[in-house]
Amino acid sequence: MSVIVLILPDFLLIALGWLLLHALGYGREFFNGAEKLVYFVLFPALLFQSITRTPLDLGSTTVLLACTMGVMGGGIALAWLSRWVMRPDPAAHASVAQCAFRFNTYLALSLAGGLNLPGAQATMAVIVGFAVPISNIGAVHALATRHGGQALSQIVRNPFILATIAALACNFLQIPIPHVLDVALGRLGVCALAIGLLCVGATLSIEGGRAHGPLMAWMVLAKLVLLPLWACLLTWILPLAPNERLVLLLFSALPTASSAHVLAARMGGNGRLVAATMSIGTLMSALTLPIWLKVWS
Structure with a gap:
């Protein structure tokens, strides 16, 4: 399959989400409700079904999780390296x-499903489920001076984490999932990707970052270029299966989560700056993702 054909449908949905909010009169309340539905119901259902439907081997999964931790650690290190290199405003x-280092989970599962590789979406689901708590802890670390307890509570109760733990338990313990439940979860999962990508488009905004151009550029470069290079090195060192290697590399090249600005705003940070950086990274990833996929394939 052409790389452009793989990437284009998802970015068309992102563009449609932007148009629905800014040109077709759908209000912010509409998308706030849609985001809650995806976050608490649809996407956990997709994660659970993706993991439970593909048998996993504990040995190979351990290596995959080690690589995932390495990728997330590299992203966090790149983020904090800029503090010493650029001396930016601390706030x-x-x-x-x-x-x-945060990643767009909706794009992750959608692109993995389009790779037409056996178990690719299940592999991405495992990576995403394991990386969510790491990314949340890393994201709140600098902002948690006043809200550390609340942030920890949110991490423990994160529906992505709960769905992943439950799915891994069912998979490794070989607990059968009733057919009716599996079908219902599958239908919820189909809805998750489309609605999630529409919500990503509704969050795009490039306003609010003019005073911090170099810092924004560093973060976008780190996420879309430097982190995938680091992931390449990790996959050469650690013994991953070819399909797992491709999925992990795709994961490393994803743009930032669209919810990043919400976390910053809720914890007293500069939400507009984060929204602008996330938006620019998402738009730029339409160019970088095809390049990385072409190189890796």
Whole structure:
């Protein structure tokens, strides 16, 4: 399959989400409700079904999780390296650091499903489920001076994490999933990707970052270029299966999560700066993702 054909449908949905909000009169309340539905119901259902439907081997999964931890650690290190290299405003850096390592889960599962590789979406689901708590802890670290307890509570109760733990338990313990439940979860999962990508488009905004151009550029470069290079090195060192290697490399090249600006705003950070950085990274990833996929394939 052509790389452009793989990437284009998802970015068309992102563009449609932007048009629905800015040109077709759908209000912010509509998308706020849609985001809650995806976050608490649809996407956990997709994660659970993707993991439970593909048998996993504990040995190979351990290596995959080690590589995932290595990728996330590299992203966090790149984010904090800019603090010593660029000497940015501390408040701005604390807000935008997450843009170097957080990832768009909706795009992750959608692109993995389009790879036409056996078990690719299940592999991505495992990676995403394991990386969510790491990314959340890294994101709140700099912003948690006043809300550390609340942030920890949110991490423990994160529906992505709960769905992943439950699915891994069912998979490794070989607990059968009733057919009716599996079908219902599958239908919820189909809805998750489309609605999630529409919500990503509704969050796009390039306003609010003019005073921090170099810092924004660093974070976008780290997420879309430097982190995938680091992931390549990791996959050469650690013994991953070819399909797992491709999925992990795709994961490393994803743009920042669209919810990053919400976290910054809720914890007293510069939400507009994060929204601008996330938006620019998402738009730029339409160019970088095809390049990386072409190189790796």
